[in-house]
Amino acid sequence: MSIRARIILTHLLIVGIGFFYLVNKITDAKEIKPRYMQSVEEPMVDTARLLAALLERNLADGRIDLIGFREAFDKVRSRPFSARIYSREKTAVDVNVYVTDANGVVIFDSDHGRAEGQDYSRHNDVYLTLQGKYGARSTKSDPNDPTSSVLFVAAPIMSGETMAGVVSVSKPQKSMASFMQETRRNIFIMGAIAAAAVVLVGTALSMWITRPIQRLTAYARAVRDGRRIPLPKLGTSEIGSLGNAFEEMRDALDGRKYIENYVQTLTHEIKSPVAAIRGAAELLRENMPPEQRDKFLGNIESETARIQEIVDRLLLLSAVEAKRALDDQKPLDLREPIQRAEASIAAQAAAKAISMASTLPPEPCIVSADEFLIEKAILNLFQNAIAFAPRGGKVLASLKQHDGSCELRVEDNGPGVPDYAQPRVFERFFSLPRPDTGKKSSGLGLAFVREVASLHRGSVELKNGPSGGAIAELRLPRVIS
Numbered sequence: 001m002s003i004r005a006r007i008i009l010t011h012l013l014i015v016g017i018g019f020f021y022l023v024n025k026i027t028d029a030k031e032i033k034p035r036y037m038q039s040v041e042e043p044m045v046d047t048a049r050l051l052a053a054l055l056e057r058n059l060a061d062g063r064i065d066l067i068g069f070r071e072a073f074d075k076v077r078s079r080p081f082s083a084r085i086y087s088r089e090k091t092a093v094d095v096n097v098y099v100t101d102a103n104g105v106v107i108f109d110s111d112h113g114r115a116e117g118q119d120y121s122r123h124n125d126v127y128l129t130l131q132g133k134y135g136a137r138s139t140k141s142d143p144n145d146p147t148s149s150v151l152f153v154a155a156p157i158m159s160g161e162t163m164a165g166v167v168s169v170s171k172p173q174k175s176m177a178s179f180m181q182e183t184r185r186n187i188f189i190m191g192a193i194a195a196a197a198v199v200l201v202g203t204a205l206s207m208w209i210t211r212p213i214q215r216l217t218a219y220a221r222a223v224r225d226g227r228r229i230p231l232p233k234l235g236t237s238e239i240g241s242l243g244n245a246f247e248e249m250r251d252a253l254d255g256r257k258y259i260e261n262y263v264q265t266l267t268h269e270i271k272s273p274v275a276a277i278r279g280a281a282e283l284l285r286e287n288m289p290p291e292q293r294d295k296f297l298g299n300i301e302s303e304t305a306r307i308q309e310i311v312d313r314l315l316l317l318s319a320v321e322a323k324r325a326l327d328d329q330k331p332l333d334l335r336e337p338i339q340r341a342e343a344s345i346a347a348q349a350a351a352k353a354i355s356m357a358s359t360l361p362p363e364p365c366i367v368s369a370d371e372f373l374i375e376k377a378i379l380n381l382f383q384n385a386i387a388f389a390p391r392g393g394k395v396l397a398s399l400k401q402h403d404g405s406c407e408l409r410v411e412d413n414g415p416g417v418p419d420y421a422q423p424r425v426f427e428r429f430f431s432l433p434r435p436d437t438g439k440k441s442s443g444l445g446l447a448f449v450r451e452v453a454s455l456h457r458g459s460v461e462l463k464n465g466p467s468g469g470a471i472a473e474l475r476l477p478r479v480i481s
Helices: 003-027 029-056 067-078 124-130 174-224 238-284 290-321 335-344 346-351 371-388 419-424 445-455
Strands: 083-085 088-090 096-101 106-109 136-140 149-159 162-172 330-333 355-359 366-369 394-401 405-412 459-464 470-477
Touching (some): 029 149, 029 162, 238 290, 330 335, 330 371, 335 346, 335 355, 335 371, 335 394, 346 355, 366 470, 371 405, 371 445, 371 470, 445 459
Parallel strands (some): 355 394
Antiparallel strands (some): 083 088, 096 106, 136 149, 394 405, 459 470
16 A cells, blocks of 8 residues: 555545544534533523513512403414514514412413413422522423423512412424524535545645655656656655655665676777787787788777777767756757758768758657767668768658657668567667678767766667668657747
8 A cells, every 4th residue: 555545545544533423522412502502591591581670560469360461362363473583583482471379270371371270389380489589391292202392480479578470481492493403514514624624635745745755766766767767856854855865875776787888898809909919919910911011000090090989989979978957958950950960970871872861840849858878879870871881872861740659760771680589679888790791880879878868858769660670769759849
């Protein structure tokens, strides 16, 4: 499992547990109900006290006059109204009131007089109030229905210092249930939205954390595969420090390995011409005919030139291999270096009676490149094709544009590339014998082309043509104007 997946899953687990506990705790009926009951009970206390004060004004000889009180409730019941309380519309009065005498017997019930004449002296709201305490109770009208509870709050009706009776205000909890349900629904919705937002933020956070790690992983794999890419931007965090350490380690290992390979291959390649020069020099000490002496002197000159070519090409190749990025990069029309390379190689092609032809598009094929390196790479491809083309043969070059690249194709009608040599043609110092002379070159030309292509984020390929000969294809990213 990837680090990003672990971070996201861990984040989801922690957030999920936290939100489940929080929402469950907030929406728990045991938590919500007491809060609503408290918010409802407090104004009911005020209402009971206010009604008790109104009834006290209608006392006659300690007796409660309920005529006006009864008329007021009848008017309230019969008068239609509509009140929108947030999302709930209220169209009926759901508050009931009953009044008892000093003994707890109901003398008035706003609910159509149903409880009148009954003894409520043992009901907590009446009982506690008659005892001079705060009286309230909650009673279920249906024992099997938890929402059938009715809240009663009572207040004493005083006649001087004597208690003349009790007024009790009641309100069913069903009226509160809709508010509670809506509150729970809103909490769930807001909780879900918040959880989704946290998940999105957590996902973005995990991507922000793991993206530098993915870049560093891709960089390490590119180094493993021998591809030349710059160190990606990793910021200044610990990942950035780790990336810089990777880059330093790569430079150290590449430098050590390069020096070892450089010394080994240079020693191997120079060994043969040096031996030829030494042998010719030893023979020149002896008396020999002038024509034979000239022959050995010619061998010394040719082997010296070969050593010089190896050194020059190796220095150029090492300079390219040491680059991490291009220094002098600008827009370049590939048609121009192709034409210049073709002109500079014309004499070499004429020496073998090889005809050269190029097919270039009428419109520019623009790449972002180091002009010197690109021209040298194209020249190497032309030289390689001429070297393997037979005398009187032909070399064809063509330039084509694709959606995102420019492709240079160089073909010859030589013997092609043997199967065993296909994987090694771009190796440093690997060379095949020329068909006409049997001699090998320095083996650095195609290696140089590969390094230049890699520096330009392009590619090069050498393959056999369908009808014989070899085909070299150099692809470079095209600049789309």
